[in-house]
């Protein structure tokens with residue numbers, strides 16, 4: 001079922017006191033609605049804090065990454081089984097910042113998605129082209145290459161994914177894709193997902209989503225919600241996006 005979903009990606013921001021205030025405002029401001037889910041993906045050390053604050057609320061929580069490995073000598077990594085212990089419903093995989101700065105390849109992203117799903121966590125698989133790729137006219141081939149790697153890795157489990165289209169040039173830049181640009185890529189992704197028997201996957205848009213542009217983006221046929229970075233750090237802004 002194509003549920004509506006808005007996910008906050010806090011990135012490497014926060015602190016115990018600031019999180020407590022933000023989580024408090026979110027829980028008092030969001031009344032769950034059927035078919036619409038709100039979640040926050042927090043840095044690993046704050047998963048326990050998110051779990052404590054959100055367990056009795058309609059807001060879900062998750063991580064911003066997950067290891068493709070199950071356990072063992074992988075210093076600095078966190079396994080999907082560990083995320084399950086902290087009640088995570090989601091794990092972002094393949095965020096462009098991980099691909100750019102930490103060398104996550106298409107294959108690694110696929111393996112991370114597979115590890116998350118195997119543990120019962122919904123992988124939010126991110127795809128998106130750079131500005132140079134868009135200008136070279138390769139947007140479609142780039143996002144499909146990234147999506148195909150995930151689909152290959154998760155095989156029959158694809159319907160359990162969430163996919164996020166995040167054009168790299170729109171992330172944190174204040175430059176949002178137009179609803180037309182976003183819808184065009186979403187339609188391409190939807191077609192590929194349908195062919196893989198996963199047409200009902202929720203497709204999120206991410207990249208400078210704000211309260212004042214969320215409604216027109218989310219109104220488009222194949223956009224089921226958003227992955228929100230900067231604007232997820234302010235409760236009023238994030239809640240306004242969730243309501244849109």
Ligand code: PGA
Pocket residue numbers: 009166170171172173174206207208209227228229230231
């Ligand atoms: P942004 O980030 O909303 O700050 O552009 C989105 C993301 O990176 O997930």
